[in-house]
Amino acid sequence: MERLNDGKPLIEARGLSKRFCRDYQKSLIYGLFDVAGEIFRVRPPATRLRPAEFWALTNINFTLNRGDAIGIVGRNGSGKTTLLRVLAGTIKPTTGSVTRRGRIAPMLALGAGFNPVLSGRENIFVNMAILGLKRDQIKRRFDEVVAFSGIEESLDAPVQNYSSGMVARLGFACAVHTAPDIMLVDEVLAVGDWFFQEKCREKIQSMRNEGTAFVIINHSPQMIVDSCQNAIYLSSGRCVAAGDAKEVVRKYGEDIWRDSTPPSGGGAVTGETGLEGRHPHRVSCEWSGEVPGPLVSGRMAVANIRVSTPEPLHKVNLLVRVEPSVEQDRPVWKNGQAGDASAASILIASSYTDGLWISELPEGATWVELRFEPLCLTAGHYRFLLWSYAHVADLDDQQVAFTTGYFEVESRETLQGSNYHQPRRWCLQPEASKPGAPDKGRPMECMAPPKP
Amino acid sequence: MLNLGEAPIPFAAFVVFGCSLWQIFASALMRPIQAFSASRHLLTKINFPREALLASEFWKLLGSVGVHLVLVAVVFGIYRVPLEATAPLVVLPLAALVAFGFGLGLLISPAALLLGDVSNALPFLTGALFIVTPVVYSVPQGKGLFAMAVRLNPLSSLFEGCRELISHGLPTHPMALAAACGLAIIVFVAGLVVSRASMPLVVERWSA
Numbered sequence: 001m002e003r004l005n006d007g008k009p010l011i012e013a014r015g016l017s018k019r020f021c022r023d024y025q026k027s028l029i030y031g032l033f034d035v036a037g038e039i040f041r042v043r044p045p046a047t048r049l050r051p052a053e054f055w056a057l058t059n060i061n062f063t064l065n066r067g068d069a070i071g072i073v074g075r076n077g078s079g080k081t082t083l084l085r086v087l088a089g090t091i092k093p094t095t096g097s098v099t100r101r102g103r104i105a106p107m108l109a110l111g112a113g114f115n116p117v118l119s120g121r122e123n124i125f126v127n128m129a130i131l132g133l134k135r136d137q138i139k140r141r142f143d144e145v146v147a148f149s150g151i152e153e154s155l156d157a158p159v160q161n162y163s164s165g166m167v168a169r170l171g172f173a174c175a176v177h178t179a180p181d182i183m184l185v186d187e188v189l190a191v192g193d194w195f196f197q198e199k200c201r202e203k204i205q206s207m208r209n210e211g212t213a214f215v216i217i218n219h220s221p222q223m224i225v226d227s228c229q230n231a232i233y234l235s236s237g238r239c240v241a242a243g244d245a246k247e248v249v250r251k252y253g254e255d256i257w258r259d260s261t262p263p264s265g266g267g268a269v270t271g272e273t274g275l276e277g278r279h280p281h282r283v284s285c286e287w288s289g290e291v292p293g294p295l296v297s298g299r300m301a302v303a304n305i306r307v308s309t310p311e312p313l314h315k316v317n318l319l320v321r322v323e324p325s326v327e328q329d330r331p332v333w334k335n336g337q338a339g340d341a342s343a344a345s346i347l348i349a350s351s352y353t354d355g356l357w358i359s360e361l362p363e364g365a366t367w368v369e370l371r372f373e374p375l376c377l378t379a380g381h382y383r384f385l386l387w388s389y390a391h392v393a394d395l396d397d398q399q400v401a402f403t404t405g406y407f408e409v410e411s412r413e414t415l416q417g418s419n420y421h422q423p424r425r426w427c428l429q430p431e432a433s434k435p436g437a438p439d440k441g442r443p444m445e446c447m448a449p450p451k452p
Numbered sequence: 453m454l455n456l457g458e459a460p461i462p463f464a465a466f467v468v469f470g471c472s473l474w475q476i477f478a479s480a481l482m483r484p485i486q487a488f489s490a491s492r493h494l495l496t497k498i499n500f501p502r503e504a505l506l507a508s509e510f511w512k513l514l515g516s517v518g519v520h521l522v523l524v525a526v527v528f529g530i531y532r533v534p535l536e537a538t539a540p541l542v543v544l545p546l547a548a549l550v551a552f553g554f555g556l557g558l559l560i561s562p563a564a565l566l567l568g569d570v571s572n573a574l575p576f577l578t579g580a581l582f583i584v585t586p587v588v589y590s591v592p593q594g595k596g597l598f599a600m601a602v603r604l605n606p607l608s609s610l611f612e613g614c615r616e617l618i619s620h621g622l623p624t625h626p627m628a629l630a631a632a633c634g635l636a637i638i639v640f641v642a643g644l645v646v647s648r649a650s651m652p653l654v655v656e657r658w659s660a
Contacts, residue, residue: 035654039650090495090496091655130498
């Protein structure tokens with residue numbers, strides 16, 4: 001496997017910008033104009049936007065060296081996939097240049113290029129040929145590819161009869177066995193079973209050790225931090241942060257929290273991820289004690305949750321998570337990961353699992369009380385996170401609304417040192433009334449619960 | 453009444469040969485567009501030399517030309533059409549015909565791939581072209597509008613050239629045939645240039 005190894009960067013991107021058009025009709029007309037401009041070499045200045053256009057990428061600079069692994073993070077529509085496509089060369093940047101050296105294996109979609117009527121065996125040849133291998137090179141690696149993909153039994157069946165996992169496995173096997181210098185990975189490893197994912201991870205690691213460079217898009221910050229030294233954080237096509245992966249991911253997490261969560265009094269923040277074009281619902285939450293006043297350990301506490309929505313909601317699940325507030329700068333991953341108790345959460349309550357099945361909430365505002373009788377948290381500062389998962393009538397997708405904030409719990413107990421408040425009573429009983437002995441009446445003396 | 457001219461070969465063989473030539477041209481015209489749209493998923497996901505698709509399509513086209521020629525040979529054999537010594541030279545205008553069709557297909561492929569209207573209009577346009585091409589009749593010699601249209605059609609010279617080389621001898625209008633061949637080469641090269649320049653933009657519109 002001959003490799004370029006002269007210390008020069010494998011990918012060098014300078015001042016990449018890419019404009020796209022939102023209007024389908026206009027985009028086709030612009031496309032024809034661009035084709036004409038390309039042929040006659042009279043391109044209009046590409047620094048301005050025509051009506052209905054926007055910048056999908058703005059001035060991205062980028063260097064990928066041998067053995068590097070760079071993660072790209074950013075919210076949906078921030079330009080991650082566009083950047084990967086420009087790097088792969090499937091689309092041209094509007095301005096700027098990309099210099100590529102070495103073989104690129106793009107994994108923008110696994111199994112792209114499989115012909116459904118051809119057998120797996122034939123498709124291995126076709127696919128690897130498209131990725132740039134010669135016939136005898138493919139022949140030499142054929143057995144390895146088959147072994148890695150684990151589809152020996154279905155090798156001669158047409159690919160259209162394969163399951164999606166099998167197609168993905170075959171696609172990944174073909175891509176990695178072309179011995180690429182650069183792998184571009186766009187969240188494709190989510191398919192396949194756990195066993196295969198582990199195999200992929202091992203393979204990626206060994207390829208990195210051999211000097212293959214990676215550009216990885218992944219929504220899991222953990223995956224980015226685990227597998228990349230460096231990361232780029234894109235927002236609306238701009239590079240907001242670049243450098244050490246941990247730093248970039250932390251900043252991304254902070255921004256997700258801040259962007260979507262304008263402060264709404266008392267240090268609480270709220271946010272929502274609606275579906276485009278819909279007015280999402282909102283949640284807010286206030287904590288109160290028995291009487292207006294501080295929250296006290298061992299007394300009743302109520303989380304007053306307000307859900308407001310412009311249209312009726314169905315199948316609502318409210319999820320509250322409480323964690324110590326010392327780690328205030330830890331990123332909040334608000335979508336789907338609320339139930340992940342591995343973080344420092346010390347209390348999780350879900351209306352659904354607690355048996356409150358809110359099948360429908362009318363439009364307008366609804367109050368939901370979450371009562372803690374008593375509150376068992378000890379004195380301290382806490383942060384709460386509240387998610388509301390709901391369906392809107394005509395859509396299957398979930399809407400997620402989110403809020404977070406802080407509260408403080410006081411304690412009236414004189415003796416500190418418990419991890420949580422345990423409601424308790426001390427009782428003094430004569431020998432006769434010990435368990436098992438015949439009941440001789442009520443205990444003689446009983447201490448009231450400690451007065452907090 | 454259409455003047456069929458004095459065809460030196462039986463009319464059935466004449467029509468079969470003409471239709472085969474037209475089929476070769478029409479399929480050459482559609483192939484680039486079909487090749488690109490069939491590989492749409494590949495083009496948007498993987499960066500590879502797009503000319504590979506054209507090359508593969510070109511070989512398939514040559515295969516279909518061979519099939520057509522076998523059919524023509526069978527029909528000529530049945531009607532015992534005598535062949536001239538110049539018959540092997542037919543590959544020249546035939547190659548020009550293929551190049552012309554393929555190049556024309558390449559030229560219109562960006563528009564046809566981007567705008568559905570263009571690809572929908574293609575059958576009508578080729579239908580119109582069919583009428584002014586001497587597929588089932590000889591090139592008319594009159595001075596009418598129709599005769600002018602047919603004579604201005606570069607396909608006419610190519611068709612005529614093919615026929616004459618098979619069953620007449622050297623072409624009667626060598627200059628017109630040479631001009632048509634030259635035009636075919638220009639169209640073919642222009643088609644390759646346009647395709648190379650435009651496909652990245654087409655792929656971009658597809659993937660956007």
